[in-house]
Amino acid sequence: MDERKRKQTYSISDLAREFDVTTRTIRFYEEGGLLQPLRDGQTRIYTDEDRVKLKLILRGKRLGFSLAESRELIEMYDPSEGNIKQLNALLNKIHQRRDVLMQQLADIEVMRHELDEAEERCRQAMQECLSVN
Amino acid sequence: MDERKRKQTYSISDLAREFDVTTRTIRFYEEGGLLQPLRDGQTRIYTDEDRVKLKLILRGKRLGFSLAESRELIEMYDPSEGNIKQLNALLNKIHQRRDVLMQQLADIEVMRHELDEAEERCRQAMQECLSVN
DNA sequence: CTATACGTTTACGTTAACGTAAAGATATCG
DNA sequence: CGATATCTTTACGTTAACGTAAACGTATAG
Known part of the structure; x- marks a missing residue:
């Protein structure tokens, strides 16, 4: 070692x-x-x-x-003392977690796109504002 | 119309x-x-x-x-009554928001990878457990 | 007519995730 | 030796985001 x-x-x-x-x-x-x-x-x-x-x-x-969820996540990294039922429960939790993550990914993509648009509208509004003065 | x-x-x-x-x-x-x-x-x-x-x-x-943050986000979608300073503030908020989102994306990528590994370890542990009995 | 479904306001309760303050032990610097 | 820094425990306070319950209108189906 x-x-x-x-x-x-x-x-x-x-x-x-x-x-x-x-x-x-x-x-x-x-x-x-x-x-x-x-x-x-x-x-x-x-x-x-x-x-x-x-x-x-x-x-x-x-x-x-x-924090309770984070504790679960941490416990996932050491499933040494588990029996089969516990391991199955772990797999389920992992899958649930992944679903949430995928949903978040989708949310973030949508939001990023909308932020781009919002920025564009902002810029245009500033242009107009400047050309008036 | x-x-x-x-x-x-x-x-x-x-x-x-x-x-x-x-x-x-x-x-x-x-x-x-x-x-x-x-x-x-x-x-x-x-x-x-x-x-x-x-x-x-x-x-x-x-x-x-x-909710306070969500309110800001909502207000971003209607910058009609703003002066230039407000618009600049808006742009800053948008950029901050995007930074947070990018951080979240990175976090999610890391975590997804680790969940894959955790799942693999889980499966192997179950295999061993089954082959013992 | 009354029961059932849906709406309202008012107001106190709850949980998570800490903040903040008090009061004290321990060690190190000058 | 005293000041300063860093650690400790104990315990009450705070904020966000609702939950829950009471007490009350309104309308529609049977």
């Missing part, structure tokens, strides 16, 4: 700075069971794995997922 | 049914100034224009926009 994997760790404010969230937010995610950092006495110690999880949570957030 | 444009109208529950929201939701949007239906006595009457606006609001919602 390649032991050059740097076992880097982070403080709570390291992560807060990197991802531009407050420490309160990170602790809140821990309350919800989304993160389980190590401890050095009282102080929280975050591993690279925790960092990845936080990244996942924030990406989910940008896509409009709730 | 072509007068075959049907001036169709809708009741509040017509729209509620069509878009699968409650009437409370539609009235709430009106409270926020997002819709301004006509009235027949007490009863609200919705035009095709109102219907389009509602559609915009709900699409915005699917994309994670707040």
Whole structure:
């Protein structure tokens, strides 16, 4: 096994700075069971794995997922201890998720097109406005 | 002018049914100034224009926009009474919005890829599970 | 006539996702 | 030693986006 994997760790404010969230937010995610950092006495110690999880949570957030949903997403990445029923449930969730994503893609395409049109109307209105004066 | 444009109208529950929201939701949007239906006595009457606006609001919602943001989007579609400064502000908002959309597109692409991988891992885990029994 | 369906206003309740403040431990710098 | 920075827990506050319930008109079908 390649032991050059740097076992880097982070403080709570390291992560807060990197991802531009407050420490309160990170602790809140821990309350919800989304993160389980190590401890050095009282102080929280975050591993690279925790960092990845936080990244996942924030990406989910940008896509409009709730924390509960993000937790599900995170759990998808480690289906090691599951029985077949749980795995089937997971597959269903994955498919549902994909449907939502496809809907969002379609929405975004439509909206982008309409934003282009809105911009064009804006420009034209400005032209008219200028040529009047 | 072509007068075959049907001036169709809708009741509040017509729209509620069509878009699968409650009437409370539609009235709430009106409270926020997002819709301004006509009235027949007490009863609200919705035009095709109102219907389009509602559609915009709900699409915005699917994309994670707040109602305040959706209101801005709606206002983009009628920049008739604006002066040049307002139009410039509008253009800026449009560009901001587009940036967010591009970020969402990138997020979705990444996530779709990861969902594919998660599904694959799921399937393999199920295979192993089955071949053991 | 009355029951049923649909509309209205008013108003308090709820949930998620944090914000904010208080009060204290620990460590390091000068 | 005191100031400053960074961490902690505890706990109440806040905002958005509705839900839910009460109490009341209106009209139409049986």
